[in-house]
Amino acid sequence: MYKYFFLVFLVFLLTVQSFVPINQASATDGLSINATVGGQQSLEIGNDGKVTTTVTFDLIPGGTATANVRKPMDVVIVFDKSGSMAEEVSGGKTKLQLAKEAVQKAVNTFKANNKNNSDRYGIVAFDSNVNYDYTINTLQSDPDRIMDKIKYAPAQGGTNYTDALIIAQNILKNSTNRLNRDQYIIFMTDGKPTNSTKQINVNKRYYKLEEYYKYQWGRSWSGDSYYRESKFDEWRYYGGGVVYVDSTPYIISENRTTINGTKTHLYDSNNGRNNIVIEHNGGYYIDSYNNDSVPNAIKAHGLEQAQNIENNNMTLLSIGFGEQNKLDMNYLAELSSISDGKAERATPENIVKMFEDISKNISAEYPSLSNGFIRFKIPPGAMVQENDSVSVVDDAVIMNLRDIKYNPNPPNAGDSSLRYELPVTFTAPGTYNFSFDVLYNSGTIARRGIPYSIEVKVPTIPLSSISFIEKEKAITVGERFKVEDYLRFVPSDATNKLIGNVTANNYGPITISKIGNEWYVTGRDIGYSDIKAIADENTSIYDFMKVIVTRNSDSNDGGDNGDDDQDQDDGSDYDDDPETGGDSGDTELKW
Numbered sequence: 001m002y003k004y005f006f007l008v009f010l011v012f013l014l015t016v017q018s019f020v021p022i023n024q025a026s027a028t029d030g031l032s033i034n035a036t037v038g039g040q041q042s043l044e045i046g047n048d049g050k051v052t053t054t055v056t057f058d059l060i061p062g063g064t065a066t067a068n069v070r071k072p073m074d075v076v077i078v079f080d081k082s083g084s085m086a087e088e089v090s091g092g093k094t095k096l097q098l099a100k101e102a103v104q105k106a107v108n109t110f111k112a113n114n115k116n117n118s119d120r121y122g123i124v125a126f127d128s129n130v131n132y133d134y135t136i137n138t139l140q141s142d143p144d145r146i147m148d149k150i151k152y153a154p155a156q157g158g159t160n161y162t163d164a165l166i167i168a169q170n171i172l173k174n175s176t177n178r179l180n181r182d183q184y185i186i187f188m189t190d191g192k193p194t195n196s197t198k199q200i201n202v203n204k205r206y207y208k209l210e211e212y213y214k215y216q217w218g219r220s221w222s223g224d225s226y227y228r229e230s231k232f233d234e235w236r237y238y239g240g241g242v243v244y245v246d247s248t249p250y251i252i253s254e255n256r257t258t259i260n261g262t263k264t265h266l267y268d269s270n271n272g273r274n275n276i277v278i279e280h281n282g283g284y285y286i287d288s289y290n291n292d293s294v295p296n297a298i299k300a301h302g303l304e305q306a307q308n309i310e311n312n313n314m315t316l317l318s319i320g321f322g323e324q325n326k327l328d329m330n331y332l333a334e335l336s337s338i339s340d341g342k343a344e345r346a347t348p349e350n351i352v353k354m355f356e357d358i359s360k361n362i363s364a365e366y367p368s369l370s371n372g373f374i375r376f377k378i379p380p381g382a383m384v385q386e387n388d389s390v391s392v393v394d395d396a397v398i399m400n401l402r403d404i405k406y407n408p409n410p411p412n413a414g415d416s417s418l419r420y421e422l423p424v425t426f427t428a429p430g431t432y433n434f435s436f437d438v439l440y441n442s443g444t445i446a447r448r449g450i451p452y453s454i455e456v457k458v459p460t461i462p463l464s465s466i467s468f469i470e471k472e473k474a475i476t477v478g479e480r481f482k483v484e485d486y487l488r489f490v491p492s493d494a495t496n497k498l499i500g501n502v503t504a505n506n507y508g509p510i511t512i513s514k515i516g517n518e519w520y521v522t523g524r525d526i527g528y529s530d531i532k533a534i535a536d537e538n539t540s541i542y543d544f545m546k547v548i549v550t551r552n553s554d555s556n557d558g559g560d561n562g563d564d565d566q567d568q569d570d571g572s573d574y575d576d577d578p579e580t581g582g583d584s585g586d587t588e589l590k591w
Helices: 002-018 095-113 144-150 161-173 294-311 329-337 351-363
Strands: 032-038 042-044 051-062 073-080 088-090 120-126 182-189 195-211 215-219 225-229 236-238 242-245 248-268 275-280 283-288 315-321 343-346 372-377 382-384 390-393 396-401 419-426 430-440 445-457 465-468 472-476 480-482 487-490 499-504 510-515 518-523 527-535 542-550
Touching (some): 032 445, 042 051, 051 430, 051 445, 073 095, 073 161, 095 120, 095 315, 095 351, 161 182, 161 195, 161 294, 182 329, 195 275, 195 294, 242 283, 248 283, 294 315, 294 329, 315 351, 343 351, 343 396, 419 445, 465 527, 465 542, 472 480, 499 510, 499 518, 510 527
Parallel strands (some): 042 445, 073 182, 472 542
Antiparallel strands (some): 032 051, 051 419, 242 248, 248 275, 275 283, 372 396, 372 430, 430 445, 465 487, 527 542
């Protein structure tokens, strides 16, 4: 009986283990990361309408690298061999030559770190399409096969991220025993995506594309262009429009065909062409010509594949090789971050070293923290400056982090290598709330949701003085006026222009009331009184006004108008008692 329950329990454990996602099975056995966030958290907008502060991040790695815990791995290198890779960049070498040297360095590293000869490798070479002459469709245990395959690859064609990533995924997905392995795609490119394909269902008529060089060309007396096939005498009007498929030019003919079903659509934005072509029965048909939406569609296709990589528990590590203006590092960062991978820009001087570092990080026998970055959403009104280490994708900021080596312990907290600084600029007042994620090792080691807030205020402009515009104010019994209407504030744009208190030397002829933040004086009986307005910001700032109350001409009561009948105190002593001048909310106060 006990054996039966033990067997069931054992099967349960094995079943659960088989469903632990790749790259998520462990936090590299004991390694951890934490961080503290600091900086100035109370700011004032400057005269230029913005303010910049530096947010600091101090990483705190934990754990000890004492165990050999790496699983066997599968790696597919996706290699850009487009025409721009022929550019000469350093010491008489082209980008293509340097990229091949970088791959060779990675191969050497893989050979040295191959875990019990169980690691496997593949290569996908691409330009406008995947070039199968230089691609290995199945994983190989010998990393030298990678270099053998691309050794003589030439530089030509456009840049098709989408199809290359699809093939790389298929190589990994179709491998055996993949659930027990770490799987990586190392994607290297020197340019922005210019080509992609997409399977789309259609049902309508399309114009056929005919090869440009199969036709004779002529021009009418009016200057219109005409074409004809060499074997026919009939000339046809040519309305313009040359469409390239790869490097072959085609014209948009007058022949139309109804096409239905799911068809391959070829997207091309090279040199601003922005065309979409449909493959059908061995021929090409124009779907869209000079369509400005094509570049964004190509990027969207790449993002779909990046999401598929994440869904298949693979990690995408991207290298942009070349100058910033020829790359879209924000896009590469977006692609990689979907699977908690990292994107870095390489130069001719460090491309070989970068490949070596990445290959060491993913194949090292003993654990370290690598391929790290900080990711957070930037709220409206805040912005950061992009550079080689910082990318901005929509409202998300991705800041690359250095690798943290364990020997067998990591650097101590407070080590300068663990500190990062990020300038953040604010253009509007408000409370800005951040939540920072620190991720390493494809997100398996992470500290997520570190809260941090910054208060940005409008600058405080101090009040220097107040003065009554009129030194005397005559009102009638029952008449009321607002004190602030008769005050001048210096400077006029002072932050606090509230009156904190209004007092009087004689409350017989007047009442003083406060409604909200405003002060009012109302005539109650004939006579006069000096009022004192005191600034809310500073009680040493104040001024005086004499208020004279006369009988309302429509009233026969109210006493004699002569001064001898006044019983108020003519002295200059002021009642500063809170009950006769303090703030009482919205209730009218009377004395």
